[in-house]
Amino acid sequence: MNLLGEDIVNENGEFVINMGPQHPSTHGVLHLKIWLQGETILRVQPHLGYIHRSIEKMSESLSYRNFIFATSRMDYLSAHINNLACALCVEQGLEVEVPERAKVIRLLMAELTRLSSHQLWWGSTGLDLGAVTPFFHAFREREGILEVIEETCGARLTQNYMVPGGVMMDLHPDFQRKTKAILKQVKEKISEYHELLSGNIIFQQRTQGVGYISPEDAVSFGMTGPCARASGVSCDVRKWYPYSGYEGVQFDEILETGGDCYARYQVRMKEMMQSVSIIEQLIDSIPEGEIQAKTKNVLKLPKGEFYQKVETARGELGVYIVSDGAASPYRVKYRSPNFSNLSAMSHMAKGAKIGDLVAIMATMDLIIPDIDR
Amino acid sequence: MLKDYFKTIFQAIQSLFTGMKLTGYYFTHLKEIQTEEYPDNRATLKMAERFRGEVIMPHNEDNEHRCTGCQACEIACPNGTIKIITKQEVLADGKKKKRIDSFIYHHDLCTLCNLCIVACPSDAIKMGQTFEHSVYDKKLLKKILNKPGSKLMEGVE
Amino acid sequence: MFLQFSLSSLARTFHEYLASNIGEGFLLQVLEMVIMGLVLIVFLVLLCFFLGYMERKVAAFMQVRLGPNRVGPKGSMQIVADTIKLLLKEGLTPNSSDKFLFNLAPMIMVITSFLVVAPLAFSSNFQIWDTSIGILYVSSVSSMAVIGILMAGWSSNNKYSLLGAMRSGAQIVSYELSIGLSLISIVILSGSLQMSEIIQSQQNGWWLLKGHFPVWISFVIFIIASTAEINRAPFDLAEAEQELTAGFHTEYSGMKFAMFLLSEYINLFVVSAIAATVFLGGWMPFHIGNFAAFNQVMDYIPGFFWFMGKTMFIIFIIMWFRWTFPRLRVDQLLNLEWKYLLPISMVNTILVTIMAIYGLHF
Numbered sequence: 001m002n003l004l005g006e007d008i009v010n011e012n013g014e015f016v017i018n019m020g021p022q023h024p025s026t027h028g029v030l031h032l033k034i035w036l037q038g039e040t041i042l043r044v045q046p047h048l049g050y051i052h053r054s055i056e057k058m059s060e061s062l063s064y065r066n067f068i069f070a071t072s073r074m075d076y077l078s079a080h081i082n083n084l085a086c087a088l089c090v091e092q093g094l095e096v097e098v099p100e101r102a103k104v105i106r107l108l109m110a111e112l113t114r115l116s117s118h119q120l121w122w123g124s125t126g127l128d129l130g131a132v133t134p135f136f137h138a139f140r141e142r143e144g145i146l147e148v149i150e151e152t153c154g155a156r157l158t159q160n161y162m163v164p165g166g167v168m169m170d171l172h173p174d175f176q177r178k179t180k181a182i183l184k185q186v187k188e189k190i191s192e193y194h195e196l197l198s199g200n201i202i203f204q205q206r207t208q209g210v211g212y213i214s215p216e217d218a219v220s221f222g223m224t225g226p227c228a229r230a231s232g233v234s235c236d237v238r239k240w241y242p243y244s245g246y247e248g249v250q251f252d253e254i255l256e257t258g259g260d261c262y263a264r265y266q267v268r269m270k271e272m273m274q275s276v277s278i279i280e281q282l283i284d285s286i287p288e289g290e291i292q293a294k295t296k297n298v299l300k301l302p303k304g305e306f307y308q309k310v311e312t313a314r315g316e317l318g319v320y321i322v323s324d325g326a327a328s329p330y331r332v333k334y335r336s337p338n339f340s341n342l343s344a345m346s347h348m349a350k351g352a353k354i355g356d357l358v359a360i361m362a363t364m365d366l367i368i369p370d371i372d373r
Numbered sequence: 374m375l376k377d378y379f380k381t382i383f384q385a386i387q388s389l390f391t392g393m394k395l396t397g398y399y400f401t402h403l404k405e406i407q408t409e410e411y412p413d414n415r416a417t418l419k420m421a422e423r424f425r426g427e428v429i430m431p432h433n434e435d436n437e438h439r440c441t442g443c444q445a446c447e448i449a450c451p452n453g454t455i456k457i458i459t460k461q462e463v464l465a466d467g468k469k470k471k472r473i474d475s476f477i478y479h480h481d482l483c484t485l486c487n488l489c490i491v492a493c494p495s496d497a498i499k500m501g502q503t504f505e506h507s508v509y510d511k512k513l514l515k516k517i518l519n520k521p522g523s524k525l526m527e528g529v530e
Numbered sequence: 531m532f533l534q535f536s537l538s539s540l541a542r543t544f545h546e547y548l549a550s551n552i553g554e555g556f557l558l559q560v561l562e563m564v565i566m567g568l569v570l571i572v573f574l575v576l577l578c579f580f581l582g583y584m585e586r587k588v589a590a591f592m593q594v595r596l597g598p599n600r601v602g603p604k605g606s607m608q609i610v611a612d613t614i615k616l617l618l619k620e621g622l623t624p625n626s627s628d629k630f631l632f633n634l635a636p637m638i639m640v641i642t643s644f645l646v647v648a649p650l651a652f653s654s655n656f657q658i659w660d661t662s663i664g665i666l667y668v669s670s671v672s673s674m675a676v677i678g679i680l681m682a683g684w685s686s687n688n689k690y691s692l693l694g695a696m697r698s699g700a701q702i703v704s705y706e707l708s709i710g711l712s713l714i715s716i717v718i719l720s721g722s723l724q725m726s727e728i729i730q731s732q733q734n735g736w737w738l739l740k741g742h743f744p745v746w747i748s749f750v751i752f753i754i755a756s757t758a759e760i761n762r763a764p765f766d767l768a769e770a771e772q773e774l775t776a777g778f779h780t781e782y783s784g785m786k787f788a789m790f791l792l793s794e795y796i797n798l799f800v801v802s803a804i805a806a807t808v809f810l811g812g813w814m815p816f817h818i819g820n821f822a823a824f825n826q827v828m829d830y831i832p833g834f835f836w837f838m839g840k841t842m843f844i845i846f847i848i849m850w851f852r853w854t855f856p857r858l859r860v861d862q863l864l865n866l867e868w869k870y871l872l873p874i875s876m877v878n879t880i881l882v883t884i885m886a887i888y889g890l891h892f
Contacts (some may be wrong), residue, residue, distance in 0.1 A: 015444070069484055168491060
């Protein structure tokens with residue numbers, strides 16, 4: 001009973017709090033309804049829809065060239081990769097061959113995006129666990145990467161650089177030099193990241209054994225990306241269904257067996273190094289040539305269904321286009337990684353503390369606009 | 374048992390010191406500071422040359438632009454940002470030609486996706502590098518890009 | 531005694547001046563109390579301004595930022611601007627809160643913090659109240675702060691506040707034990723609870739230097755436990771921005787919020803001052819054995835500066851903690867106290883006792 005004589009617990013003796021839609025650690029407008037017993041979480045129920053912009057419906061009225069830009073606004077931290085998925089799906093329908101140079105540029109941009117996304121994730125994970133300093137240190141390297149991207153694409157976050165058949169503009173003359181410089185810096189600073197956060201005993205205590213999910217559960221919840229790989233589920237689309245030239249580069253799929261927050265943390269930290277190595281393999285051998293395949297002015301996909309999946313920084317993004325032969329898609333459906341990953345949240349958070357829920361959310365790397373689309 | 378107990382304490386303290394050493398390093402090395410003092414560095418601030426801030430229509434010194442009013446950008450725009458109003462103009466030799474009356478650009482709707490620039494066949498529009506667009510009235514973001522009294526450049530069809 | 535700046539002589543001169551004007555007696559006592567209170571309030575508020583500025587700059591430099599640099603030279607007036615902002619803001623009282631307790635809670639927090647300042651020795655013979663139970667007074671009065679936090683959390687009628695207050699209750703009550711035990715080790719060595727005598731006992735060397743490793747352990751435990759006691763990161767579970775938005779002061783705004791902030795900084799100062807007094811010799815200058823020339827130079831630095839310097843050093847360390855470490859979880863916080871700090875400080879107390887009996891310290 002509170003001061004006014006009202007019960008502060010419900011009829012089952014549970015303390016119900018609403019985390020969000022305005023809350024510092026939900027990274028946007030995610031609304032979690034939490035049933036508590038003291039500090040222990042009994043169950044979590046995510047409420048979605050606060051940032052639904054009907055990107056799928058909107059795409060039905062846009063041409064195949066135009067609907068790509070909207071995907072930047074889904075998972076805004078891996079905008080390049082989202083755009084790439086759309087472009088690849090349209091190319092699949094058009095049956096155009098993308099020039100080699102464009103393929104390599106796309107791959108470079110995708111990996112730079114993954115790197116910057118993971119860097120922001122590292123910072124915000126530290127912030128969510130109460131350490132403010134990592135956030136600023138992470139932004140330092142991310143800034144360098146975004147500057148490289150900005151110089152070539154003209155924008156930092158919502159680049160819209162991929163067009164059906166290739167990329168929009170050629171690389172900036174400084175691209176190679178600046179990329180190498182920033183990669184050197186990133187490699188140096190990742191060891192600092194480990195000093196500052198990974199090795200810290202408080203951080204380890206906060207993450208190890210927290211938010212465990214078994215491989216079986218991860219699969220049945222449809223989890224993908226680093227979250228699933230932390231449970232030992234091999235699901236890297238880049239390895240299993242290579243696209244856009246990933247078959248030609250050497251990299252490891254990072255697998256951990258822990259299934260807890262710390263494993264998810266380690267997967268992302270190691271993926272950063274893998275991204276660095278992919279970029280290093282390609283940066284010196286960008287083939288010369290066209291950056292765009294010749295396409296018609298008005299793109300029309302043949303009647304049928306097309307599906308393309310890519311690995312974004314958060315997992316598997318699927319683009320499904322149904323075409324009736326017109327100049328705009330009949331139906332577009334995005335299978336976003338965060339939506340499926342979020343569904344496992346209530347399972348992972350059962351029996352955890354409020355602080356653990358924050359750690360789980362942080363290491364799942366949720367992007368709310370990607371959940372609602 | 375007791376050995377493990379002290380070992381955990383020792384390792385914990387060591388891990389904490391590693392972090393403190395790093396923050397201590399940054400505290401004492403002020404040259405590492407990354408802050409850009411934005412409004413103060415306006416004079417030296419240089420945006421990337423391809424930076425997309427707004428759509429602009431370059432005019433030459435005779436107040437001439439290159440826009441033929443073909444509306445390719447209007448079609449290419451996903452958001453309905455661009456609206457081109459055309460008019461019939463009687464040229465010197467008596468022929469009637471389609472010319473632009475006004476090129477209306479709704480900056481408030483624009484996502485700066487660059488698709489209009491790519492679509493333009495005569496390079497009449499390009500991306501400007503201004504990024505300080507805040508205004509108190511939304512209406513001010515509706516811009517007419519062709520300057521008053523401007524004409525189509527010779528030789529552009 | 532040329533150019534020897536001394537707060538005690540200043541105070542004595544002032545007292546004599548007043549006494550010559552209005553005469554000794556009850557009136558003089560009341561007047562001096564009022565003046566002392568005002569001086570203390572002004573001093574502590576100014577100190578809080580400085581600590582706020584220092585915290586921002588320390589945080590900024592560790593985070594490769596510049597920190598406040600707009601208001602005043604090097605941004606030093608930023609905190610003044612913030613205070614003016616907080617003063618002008620409306621102090622909201624939620625409609626369904628217990629209004630009396632809600633408004634009382636920040637007062638209790640500030641009063642508690644001010645009370646603990648009383649037995650601190652700022653300089654030699656310059657102390658508000660040199661009570662014979664100084665240490666006991668400090669540790670008992672400072673634990674009253676939890677009442678303010680619980681009151682704030684409960685009366686806000688906000689679920690986040692309640693959780694924050696709940697956490698804080700468990701936290702402060704348990705860390706009180708470690709603080710007490712680590713202070714007791716010095717009480718054993720110096721044989722007194724009185725602040726001035728504890729400082730006198732360090733005339734030939736600070737306890738941290740002459741007390742061997744049991745005192746070092748006490749010092750470390752005191753720093754850790756007092757960080758927890760004053761609700762600062764990594765033990766700021768009662769506020770825990772990322773978990774509970776702002777914990778117990780979620781509903782507070784304007785000047786009422788500023789009072790929580792004020793009490794936080796005064797508490798920070800007080801625990802650091804106690805650590806400086808008990809372990810680092812308070813206003814005692816740093817001396818090296820029989821190295822007379824060096825010692826004499828050290829003596830010229832007034833005691834007040836020694837005291838403040840040591841205090842600031844400890845404050846900096848506590849700030850350093852805050853801007854490096856992640857936050858502990860509530861069960862880990864209690865684990866740390868009951869499984870590590872408390873057993874260690876108990877064993878440590880025995881060691882200190884043995885050391886004191888056999889006179890093994892320098």
